[in-house]
Structure formats: C-alpha cells, structure tokens
Amino acid sequence: MREMRTGHPDEAQLMSLACDLLHQDGVDLRSLPLSERKRDLNRLCRKARVPFLSQVETFPDGDVLLDYCNRFGFEGVVSKRLISDYSSGPSRHWLKTKCEAWARDTTERYRLIEGNKKKPELTDEQKVLLRKRPELARMRKRLQDPDLRPGMARELRKHVAILEREIAELEQG
Numbered sequence: 001m002r003e004m005r006t007g008h009p010d011e012a013q014l015m016s017l018a019c020d021l022l023h024q025d026g027v028d029l030r031s032l033p034l035s036e037r038k039r040d041l042n043r044l045c046r047k048a049r050v051p052f053l054s055q056v057e058t059f060p061d062g063d064v065l066l067d068y069c070n071r072f073g074f075e076g077v078v079s080k081r082l083i084s085d086y087s088s089g090p091s092r093h094w095l096k097t098k099c100e101a102w103a104r105d106t107t108e109r110y111r112l113i114e115g116n117k118k119k120p121e122l123t124d125e126q127k128v129l130l131r132k133r134p135e136l137a138r139m140r141k142r143l144q145d146p147d148l149r150p151g152m153a154r155e156l157r158k159h160v161a162i163l164e165r166e167i168a169e170l171e172q173g
Helices: 034-048 062-071 100-114 124-143 150-172
Strands: 016-018 053-055 076-080 094-098
Touching (some): 034 053, 094 100
Parallel strands (some): 016 053
Antiparallel strands (some): 076 094
C-alpha cells in the first residue's frame, strides 16, 4: 500500500485482484448472473493492459482455497452460484465460510478490546419507558402547533397527562 502512495510506484510490487464486475461505464450490472459478469470482467482485464491487475478465477476445490486463506490470515471465502445476480447482504445464493484462525483471532481481539462486559438486559419497565418518553415528547411538540384545533388539543392534553402519570409510576419502580 505504501508503494501505491508514491508518485511513481513500482508496478512490479503492486497487485490488484478483481473478482466481480458490478458497474461498467455507468451501467449497473448487478442484475446479471455472475457468469456473465465474470465474462465481462475477463474481457475488461484483458483489454486493460495493466500488469498488476489480475482476475480471480473460480476454484474447483474450495477446501484447498480455504486452507490457503487460513494459512495467510484471510477472513474466509465467499462461494457464489454462477447463475445468481448480485445482492448486498446475506443471500441464499452465496455462502460465506470463515477461516478458523481468523474467527479465533477476531474473537480474541474483541475480548481484549471490549473485555468480558455485557450490556445489561433491559427490564420490561425500561423497555416501556424507552417507548413512552419519545411519544410524550411528540405529543408536547404537537400541542405547540398554532394550527391545532381545540378538540384535538384537548385530546392531546388528556393523552399527555396519562403518559406523564404512567412514566412517573414506571420511574418510581
């Protein structure tokens, strides 16, 4: 990465890996099947004539790839069906397999940084308070509206009084 920041990077030390093509020339390709996006990516990489740009090919043996990723400290492998389009987030067409070493190290890093502290569970009363306080604030704000009709204002004041009483009871325990 440091080499890329220099004015004249040594391209022999650079490598950029491309595994999917989602947009090209302003066109969204995510709805195309992976096989078509890979074909377009292959054509783009061949035409680019960029020595440090390589396309990531498919791997016939996922176990060998996962073992390699594990040895080099990578997070894991994402397996995709060739017929699937691109969708962000979890998908039934994609399978993410984490490397054991990465998962173990990440768990240890989290433990060291966050400690063993857990957020305390909220009681039912606290959960109700979390809902009622914003509702009370909305009602009070609505009451300040100069265009509020008198009948609506009267009903809102009743509702505010009820909320204030309920909140006071919950806060007292």
